[in-house]
Every structure is written in structure tokens, then in C-alpha cells.
Amino acid sequence: MCSRILLSGLVGLGAGTGLTYLLLNKHSPTQIIETPYPPTQKPNSNIQSHSFNVDPSGFFKYGFPGPIHDLQNREEFISCYNRQTQNPYWVLEHITPESLAARNADRKNSFFKEDEVIPEKFRGKLRDYFRSGYDRGHQAPAADAKFSQQAMDDTFYLSNMCPQVGEGFNRDYWAHLEYFCRGLTKKYKSVRIVTGPLYLPKKDPIDNKFRVNYEVIGNPPSIAVPTHFFKLIVAEAPTANPAREDIAVAAFVLPNEPISNETKLTDFEVPIDALERSTGLELLQKVPPSKKKALCKEVNCQIVVRDFSNAAIKQSKDVKLLPPPKKRN
């Protein structure tokens, strides 16, 4: 599966359903030139526009259009919000043996909440998920944030959520993948995980054209339902050799649909540059290739299926579905 993927981008990602979604894969020779916000310098020396009273940047006195990303800096994760899809672009976490060993938080005391730092017109709402048929799918899971109640509560912001298929995905295979990530802290003293949504093109069997097709939940429709999710795992400081500078890396892309537990995790492994092309993001661009080792050559990249279903349903029932009305001060 992997070599075919490299050739034509990541095809055949559907777990056992023969879906051919495509992540795209070309090499990038150049450095990123990042120009934040209104560039002040003139485009080039032979500037003619001024003699015709033309000054495009004059528009910025009315405000810079953006897009603006709301970065939220939480205890266990940082999230970067996409106002157009009302999902995060990415959420990056940090887990350690110490943080996972702690038991200072209880899911019963956390509840889903809207992220009020995000302007209301761009903010995902609790009601948008109501009867949508989708789970509020944590990108940074609550189970990774047991070291403080604040850290766990933060994971329940909707800006850390995406609509996920519940049965067979969010409550099953995806949870097993989260569990696999936690297990890495037995071998590495520090594990970083970047998680986020994807909206991948799929080949139309009739006209062979590629199309992106996803649902939007809410009324008016507001939150995009991703076709796939990615996890980029960066394992640092192996317990056996904490001083090692290399990092062990693996990226996985899973379809937002029920996945049978028999499916090998490595079936979802993708090259990082294919993930970059599909997300438009730059990932680990400052790490020389020689310093990036293949995680799945150092550990057995495989999910461990626990009898997760009942435990999860009991726990998720304890979570208050709607926040108590705010006390008027």
C-alpha cells in the first residue's frame, strides 16, 4: 500500500471500503517566505502606480481581511482555529510519563463549551452538533490531560473538537490510536502529537474527476465535517537514550468513518510531505531529514484494542451535555 501511495499521492485510504481518497505528494525545494500582514515595502522599484493615484494597500485602513487564526495556548495543548470551517487547523499536544501518571482530574467535572475568545460569527456552537449524528470529537483527548482539572476542562472547548463519526471511529479505532500514542511514553520521555482535520478529494467513478465533498452541520450550516483526520507523532528522548537529538516521527491519516479493529495502523501511515500538500501546512520544516527517524521502525505501530466501548459510554454519560446557565452577576 505504502509505495503505491508515494507514487500517486495517498490513495486507497478508506479502511476496507475501497474508497480512494487522495493526499498529494510532490517535493518542495524552496524555503517558505512568510509575509505576515500588510507588507509595507513597495512591490518593485519601477513603481508606476503612484503616478496614477493607485495604492492597493490603502484598503488596509478599513481593516486587514485576514484570514486570522485564533491560537489558544492551553496547559496540555495549543490549538489553531480555522474560522471558515469552524474546526481547528491543528491541535498540538505534549505528553510525558509524568503527566500521564498523574490523576488530578475527573472527566465528570468537565463539560463541553464554546470558545468565547473566537468572535461569535465564526464560533462553533453547541447547538450546531445537536442531533447532527456526529460526536464532538476531541483532537487533544481528555485522557491525555489528567494532570490538572484545568488542563482536562480545556480539552472540552469546541475549538478542540471536530464532528467525528462516533460508533466505529471516535469511540473505537480513533480511541485506540490515542491509546497507542499514550503508550509511547513508556519508551520515550516526551511525545508530541499534532492532530487535525482533512478535506480530501475523492475520485468520482463516473467521470473520473476528483471532488471534495463534505457535510456542514448546524443551522445555518456552520461546522464542516472533515473527510479524514491526521495525527503527526513526534517522539523525543527515548528512555534508553534520553540525550539522543534525533526525533522518531510518523504521520497517519484515517477516514472519518467506522474502521474495523482488524485494520493495521500502518495502513494509514503517510509521508509527511503528502500531509503538508493536503493541509497547506509546513510540518517539521526546521528538522533536517537526517534527524527524522521512522517511529514505526523503533516501535510496533499497532493499535491495542481494549474493551473500550462500555467504559467510554459510561464515562461520556457522566459528562454534563449542556453547561448550566451562567449565573447573572
Add this chain to the structure above:
Amino acid sequence: MCSRILLSGLVGLGAGTGLTYLLLNKHSPTQIIETPYPPTQKPNSNIQSHSFNVDPSGFFKYGFPGPIHDLQNREEFISCYNRQTQNPYWVLEHITPESLAARNADRKNSFFKEDEVIPEKFRGKLRDYFRSGYDRGHQAPAADAKFSQQAMDDTFYLSNMCPQVGEGFNRDYWAHLEYFCRGLTKKYKSVRIVTGPLYLPKKDPIDNKFRVNYEVIGNPPSIAVPTHFFKLIVAEAPTANPAREDIAVAAFVLPNEPISNETKLTDFEVPIDALERSTGLELLQKVPPSKKKALCKEVNCQIVVRDFSNAAIKQSKDVKLLPPPKKRN
């Protein structure tokens, strides 16, 4: 049409095809809190994470994921590029009576070209359009940049283009709308136009769910085909009263499909906050409502149909389709 649109977001935008695309429309009470790039400050005072060796921002030593927008500052326009769709988010232009009166450029000397400042893996390619069935649709039109050959050549960067339906849209109704915008310089000494793509949800008549569905052209598929396009027009300094501080504003959203010339331009007019919700952008946020006048109350917002078809086809034939191979230095 307009009031129904305000109530439930912008429905019924299809020109005579009864398509119900939805632009979304809620009020926004709060200011934008914009946090560019890695926030340095700690999330909150009772920081626990450090006692468990948790530091999410430690990831940024490997590079900031972005998204990064490539802002291109040209003579007649500024463009902001979306690396995920490989289209611009927006292109903002500035035209004046003087700039449109000048005849210092000839389209024959311009040719379509890739924007090499954008990293190759995110860069729209000429071959992606080849036999795609779509026009390379200027967002800032060449006809608005006749005051210098450089300005006109700049409009032919693919980072100023989106895939557009040619017959009936890019070469017809859309061109008439561009012509309407130029006509405004007869009444205003300065006209600013923000143009860009939209990917709007459409109601599925079978299950009543909203879905976004768009084609992606290129092999591997790279450039998204927008479902709609918007133009936000800001007319400043009316010739009759150049000192006036108010601005006259109108926003239009057109489906990327053939539109009959009989269709009223005002059928496509939308409230600016609905455009914001659908793009995730902030538009004219620094302009107090009292300073924003309705353009279509000051001028007759109507397209003027010229016998554009032949002239356009003859002109577009003169444009060299593929750039001559670069001389090896």
C-alpha cells in the same frame, strides 16, 4: 430575494437554476483577538503543566505549522494565497479614473505564469489547468491594469487566478461585472475591489443535509474549483464631493456557472456579514456602520452587456498560452 436571504443566510443564489447555496448570517458582537504565531505568554496563572514536564510550545522549535499566507504586493493589487486550495483567499485592487485612462500596456505582451515565490508543493501549476475545462479566471482583471505593462503582467500570475467556467461566466457575466466596476470611476475618484472564491454548502434535496461539493483540478488534484465568487466594492471620494469621508459599499456573490445576461446584478447582492461568515474573513471591520453607505442607492447597480464575446476571444488568443522555455544561464 434580499430579505429572505437576511433571515436564513443567503439562499437561492443560483442564477435561474433554483440552486440553494447558503451564505451564513449571524451578528458579531465581539472584537477580533488576533494572536499571530507562537503565543509566548503562559495560558493562565495556575500553570501546572511544568511540574509534569509538559510544554506544548516546545514543538515550535521544529517550525511553526502555519497556515502561512503568501501576500503578494503588486502595482495594481495585493493577493493573499491559500496553500490548501491553491487559490487566493482574496485579491484587492485599486482603480482610479487616471489609471483606467492610461494605455501603457498590451495584453499581447503578457502571459500566464506560475508564482515562484510560493513553495513548489503549494504552487498552482499551468499544467493543472490544461484540459481541465476551466478558464484561468483573473481575480484582478488585466483590463484594470493598463497603466503599466508590469501591472498588467502581474495580473497573469496563477496566484491571481481561480478555475472559472468560461462560456457564460468568465467571458460573459463576470466580465460585465468587471466592466461595471470600472464604470464606477466615472462617479468616484477611487474604487477598491476585493475579489475571491467561495466554497458554499448546498442543500441536498434527498436528505436535506448541507454539503460542500467542489472539483479539484490537476494531477495529482491540486487546485480547488470554487462554487462561487465574491466581489466587495468600496467606492471612495465621489467626484461630486471628493472630501466626503463615507464610503459606498456593495458585496456580490455569483455562482461559478453560466449566468444569463438578463439576470439582475442586484439578485447577487449580499450583506457583508454573511460574506464574512462564509469566508472566515473580516471585511471593513474598522469602518463604523454610519460611514458605510449603500452603493446601490447611489448608482444603478446593473451590468452593461457589451458585445464582449468576440473581442475577448480574439484578445485571449493573442495571449501566449505557455511561457517560452526559460533560457539556461
